[in-house]
Amino acid sequence: xxxxxxxxxxxxxxxxxxxxxxxxxxxxxxxxxxxxxxxxxxxxxxxxxxxxxxxxxxxxxxxxxxxxxxxxxxxxxxxxxxxxxxxxxxxxxxxxxxxxxxxxxxxxxxxxxxxxxxxxxxxxxxxxxxxxxxxxxxxxxxxxxxxxxxxxxxxxxxxxxxxxxxxxxxxxxxxxxxxxxxxxxxxxxxxxxxxxxxxxxxxxxxxxxxxxxxxxxxxxxxxxxxxxxxxxxxxxxxxxxxxxxxxxxxxxxxxxxxxxxxxxxxxxxxxxxxxxxxxxxxxxxxxxxxxxxxx
Numbered sequence: 408x409x410x411x412x413x414x415x416x417x418x419x420x421x422x423x424x425x426x427x428x429x430x431x432x433x434x435x436x437x438x439x440x441x442x443x444x445x446x447x448x449x450x451x452x453x454x455x456x457x458x459x460x461x462x463x464x465x466x467x468x469x470x471x472x473x474x475x476x477x478x479x480x481x482x483x484x485x486x487x488x489x490x491x492x493x494x495x496x497x498x499x500x501x502x503x504x505x506x507x508x509x510x511x512x513x514x515x516x517x518x519x520x521x522x523x524x525x526x527x528x529x530x531x532x533x534x535x536x537x538x539x540x541x542x543x544x545x546x547x548x549x550x551x552x553x554x555x556x557x558x559x560x561x562x563x564x565x566x567x568x569x570x571x572x573x574x575x576x577x578x579x580x581x582x583x584x585x586x587x588x589x590x591x592x593x594x595x596x597x598x599x600x601x602x603x604x605x606x607x608x609x610x611x612x613x614x615x616x617x618x619x620x621x622x623x624x625x626x627x628x629x630x631x632x633x634x635x636x637x638x639x640x641x642x643x644x645x646x647x648x649x650x651x652x653x654x655x656x657x658x659x660x661x662x663x664x665x666x667x668x669x670x671x672x673x674x675x676x677x678x679x680x681x682x683x684x685x686x687x688x689x690x691x692x693x694x695x696x697x698x699x700x701x702x
Contacts, residue, residue, distance in 0.1 A: 463545030625693030641699025666701025
């Protein structure tokens, strides 16, 4: 059981009593104001009224981000290549919400095709009216080995899928955000973008580029109240990283240098995404948030 302590100066007993009541779990999640005490208690993580598009959201980190954003009130678009997978995840999220929070809708999209990305954006606007939050999560890594041996086709596929597609999607969504003077873009990068690798070099290059893309968007569009950040997960229990955790001995070796000595879970990235997309993270932009268990 966690205990949170607050040091408050200039509070009388009535104010302290109000704070105790308002911070009880039964009161969190709604705006609470008591003008007689001069207090305003608000759930800064609330995404009610927001629309979020999350690419690669039928499994792993993308799915967890979509789930947590919907749980915190956003309407989310579940998107990946396969329509049936999108529908299944959207149905599961809606059933889990039980009418509380936001909702999920499926819109399939292959990030390798610009016309499909345009359709993703257009369909979202037709069904949900706008796009407040864009999460570029979909990525590929078809090659494991020395940079000396990677085929040109694999090199190009990694950069096209992990960098160019994100650039395309941001180009499609940013004009609306500029006009509205509000918007959030999150790019799921990787700690691989911060370190060299003898076997995942091209993937790391693409993820370093994603960090730069977020910084550039933040710099150019910050005056329009648009925030952009990258998330750099470490080893997370996903199918994408299965080769690094499926074998117990491999997992032990992989996590040996992490402070927490364990693998991360997708929902732990989902929570960070909610922070960055909500008012709780409203003064944070142009950053790369590393979530790696302390390496």
